[in-house]
Amino acid sequence: MSDANEHLEKLMQELRRGTITIAVLSQLSEPQYGYSLVTLLSDKGVHVEPGTLYPLLRRLEKQGILxxxxxxxxxxxxxxxxxxxxxxxxxxxxVVEWKSIVKSLNGVIEAKGDDSNGND
Amino acid sequence: MEMINRYIYAVTQKLPQAQQKDIAEELRGLIEDMLDERVGGAEINDSDVEAVLLELGSPRKLAEQYRGTKRYLIGPEIFDSYILVLKIVLIITASVIGIHFVIQVILNPVAILDHFIDLIVGIVTGIPTAFGWTTFGFAIPEMAGAFNSKGFSLESEWRPTDLPPVPDEKRQIKRGEAIAGIIFYAIFIVILAFSSEYFGVWRFSDEFTGVIPFLNEQTYGTYLLFIILIFGFGIIKECLKLVFGKWTYKLATYTLIVNLISLIAILFMISGPEFWNPNFMMELVEAGFLTTGSELYNIISKVWEQSTFWILILLLVGLIWDVIDGFIRARKK
Incomplete structure (x- = not known):
């Protein structure tokens, strides 16, 4: 079980990396400073470490997105x-891309669930 | 508050100068915000500061996040070439050190312990030096961004139709052979440049007493330039083979040009009157190998006199065959 948790942690790290960017961008149609973003996001259930967020904000700024x-x-x-x-x-x-990913992934996951049920 | 300064310094000192001030100020704001949130208006004490800094994580990791992706001396675009060159250089260095040791032992077997120490010293200093300079040679252009051009990019666009056809077995150039060629030429350059005095007939009476050189030592310095040129062109030829990977008319033409230049240099050098040791026969007699007028003397004398001619013929045949072989292979579809 702890083995599974270890894998999960690594995979979640990869998964979060991309989703945090979406979460951050979603909150920045109004100006925010770093820490206000941390609290804002955590109120909405998205937990971001300041040590991840601050460098991310700078990178996005450098790329011209912010x-x-x-x-x-x-x-x-x-x-x-x-x-x-x-x-x-x-x-x-x-956002459009994200929605399509969610839709197709849900489709994939649920279809698989049906399959295994059928086989049992 | 002192600890906050230390933390911010630890993060920013590893970052580019231009960003340091901005990041430091932003970080300070963040830490103060986090502290306020933590104590909620009460007095801030050292343990609160420590807890907040712990939450932010180690300054090294934070600095890494700020610095972003490029964290290498030699990037993935050129890593394969780097490894290839490094291998060649290390093999050459090790071979030269090894050959030097063997020659020393043959010359003076009594002092084998000294030579062995020389060998160890050579390995310990020579190998890292070769490693260092090769890495240096790749790292500097990498830092200057020379390898970011489109030609080097791993992600440059490609189409399946761009894939080169699999060459006929006979057209393929074996990488190992080309690399062995480069190493061979390089070792010869080093040996000829630094120990030409051992290039001759070795005299032993119980122990090594000297060499009767094939080459004219007075004029050797000038000719060394030609030798390096000739072998250098050999290295260029092998490098071209590595780059092309298969025989084509273009490669065969390059081979023709390179061999032609080498041939002219050899002709120029070897046919000059002062290339060979003019006193070679006399020195052989003096050393007691031969007596003037004996049958052996006459044979060796003849061989010595005609050696220039035959060496030329041999080289000519070799170099011309090299070119013809290239063209024949290039023709195979």
Whole structure:
């Protein structure tokens, strides 16, 4: 059983890597800073480590998917991130792709379940 | 708060200068936010700071995340070539060290222990040096981004129709043979460059007493250039074979050109009057191998005088056959 858990952990890591990007992009039609994103996402049940999120935000910014701006008016200077024009497009396309993946994967998983039931 | 500074420094010092300040500021904001959330308005103490930093994870890992993907000295695009060159270089280095040891032992067997120590020293210093320089030679262009061009990219677009046809067995060039050729030429260059004085008839009386050289030692320095040129062209030829992988008219033509240049260089060198040791016969007599006028003397003298001619013929036949063979193989479909 612990063996299975080990495998699961590794596979989940791979699975999360891509989905976190979608989750992050989904929240950035309004500007957010890193930690507000962490809490926002965790309220919605998506748990992201800050140590993963912050470098990810920078990478997305470098790729031009996110824009950023420092806000120094508050007591604590914060870097806000927002979807760029390209980012909005990318996100919309990504959502379509995601939905199709979910649909087809559900189909695959459930079909397999039916099969094994039939054979039993 | 001191610990936060240490943490931020540990992360950012491993990152590119240009990003350090920005990331440091963002990280500080994050840590303070996390601390606020944790204590909820109460006084912050050291254990809270520690807990938050632990949650963020080791600074090395965090820095790795920030740095992104490119974390290698030699990338996957050129790794195969790197390994190939490294193998060749290491084999050459090891062979030269080994041959040097064997020659030393034959020359002076009494001091075998000294030679053995030389051998060990040679292995310990020579192999890592060769390894280091080869790696260096690949790493520098890699860092400069020279291998990111389209030609090197693993993901460049390809079509199934681009696949080369499987060449006829006779057209194929065996990689092992080409590599062995390169190694062979390189070892000869090294030996001829550094121990030409052993290239001759070895005299032994109980122990090694000297060499009667085939070559003229006075003029050897100039000719060495030609020798390196000739063998260097041999290496180029083998490299071309490796790159092409099969015989084509293009490759055969290149072989023709390279062999022609080698041949001219050899002709130029060997036919010059001062290439061979002019006193060779005399030295043989002086060393007591021969007596003037004996039958053996006459035979060897004749062989010596005609050697230039025959060596030329042999080389000519070899190089021409090399080219003809190439064209014949290239014709096979």
């Amino acid at each position: 824009d950023s701006k420092w806000d120094t008016n508050e007591a604590r200077p914060r870097k806000y991130y927002l979807l760029s024009e390209t980012g909005k497009e990318v996100f919309d396309l990504l």
